[in-house]
Amino acid sequence: MGILDFFLGEYLVSTEAKNAARLLNLCMNGSIEYKAPFFSDGLFYISCHRREYKILSEICPVKGVDLKLHKCGGFPRLFSKYRYRWGLLAGAVLGACIVVLSLNVVWRVDVKGNECISTDRVREILREHNFGVGSFIGNTDVTSVENKIMEENRDIAWISINVNGTVANVELRETKNRQNPDNEVSDLVAVRDGKIERVEAYDGNCVVKVGDVVRAGDLLVSGKYSDDETDTRETRAEGEIYARTVRSFFIEIPFESCQKVYTGRKYSEIYINFFKNRIKVFANTGNLPPTCDIIYKNGGVGLPNLPKIPIGVEKTEYLEYKIRPVTLDEKSAMETAFSELDKKMEALAQSVELLEKNIEFEISETAYILKCKLVCIENIAVRR
Secondary structure (H helix, E strand, O other), X not given: OOHHHHHHOEEEEEEEHHHXXXXXXXXXXXXXXXXXXXXXXXXXXXXXEHHHHXXXXXXXXXXXXXXXXXXXXXXXXXXXXXXXXXXXXXXXXXHHHHHHHHOOEOOEEEEEXXXXXXXXXXXXXXXXXXXXXXXXXXXXXXXXXXXXXXXXXXXXXXXXXXXXXXXXXXXXXXXXOOOOOOOOOEOEEEOOOEEEEEEEEEEOEEOXXXXXXXXXXXXEEEOEEOOOOOOOXXXXXXXXXXXXXXXXXXXXXXXXXEEEEXXXXXXXXXXXXXXXXXXXXXXXXXXXXXXXXXXXXXXXXXXXXXXXXXXEEEEEEEEEEEEEEEEOOHHHHHHHHHHHXXXXXXXXXXXXXXXXXXXXXXXXXXXXEEEEEEEEEEEOEEEO
C-alpha cells in the first residue's frame, strides 16, 4: 500500500465473474477509478479508494450487481475504528509535536581531538555556556560559545562546534607544550610503609631509589628542584613508585548476628527523562517502610551499536526488608569468612601484585576469626 492509498483508504471488492463486464461498465460510465482487477475462484476482484467504494456500494444494488467487500485498510479505517478513543488521538498528536520539536533540538554531542581533557569535561564546559543536549539549535550562537570557551579555558587552544541535523560535532585542539598549565606545585608522598622496588618518575625531583625503606607520609618525588637552565624549577610531580608492602586483613564472623530478609513488598517511582526535563508518571510509594533498599534504574532509548538518545525511563525501586536474628555453626561461619576474604582479595588484585599470603584462624566463644597477611608490590605514591 502506497502513501496515497493509505490516506485515501484502499478497499478490495468483488462480484461474480459473470458480472465482471457490468461492473467495469459502471466504473467507466461513472468515472470511477479502480486498479488491480483479477479473477479468482469464480469471482472478479478490483481495488479502489474509499470514495469510489461508497459510490459503487450505492449504484451496484440498483443495477443488479452484487458487490461484496473483502478487505479495507488505510487511514479512514483507522480513524473510524479509533474515533472515540481520544487518548490515542491525543497521544498521536503529542507524538507528532514531539517529533517536530525534536528536529530543532540537540540530541547528541560528539567530541573529537581531546587527549588530556575528558569528553565528559568538554560536555560540562559546553553546558556551562548553555549549549548541550536539549539546546534549541536556532537559539544558540555557536560562534559566541566557541569564543567564550577559548577565552575562559587556557587548556583549549581552539574549538569548533558544527551542528549536523540534531547532532553537535565538537572538535578541539588542546594547548600544547605547557609545562604546568594550572601552575600547580605538588609532591608525591608514600601512602604506606614499604621497600622501594621500582621507580618510574616522569616529572619532578625523585628523592628515593630502589632498595630504600620508606614510611607512610615520606616524600618520594618533590615538585621543586634545580636544573641546568634555571636555579629552581617548580612543577607538578608525576610518576609511580612501586614498593614491597605488607597488608593485613582481620575478618570476624559472629555466631549470633542479624540478617536482612526481604519481605517481597516493592514500591516504585517512574520518571520519563526528556532531554533536560524529568517528569514523574507513576508512584506507589506513599509512606515508605522504615527499612528498605533503594535501587535506581536508568534506561535510554537507542539502537544497537549507536549512542542512546536523551529520552528514557528512570525507575526507582524500594525493596522492603526485615532484620531477623541468625545463628551460624562453625562450618558456616568459616565459609562466610573465606567468602569475605575472597571478595577483598579480588578487589585488591586490581591494583597490587601479590607475592605471599599467610592465613591464620581462631575460634572464640562468639565468633570465627580469620587473619590474613599479604606481601605485595604496589604503587605507593599519592599526590600532596
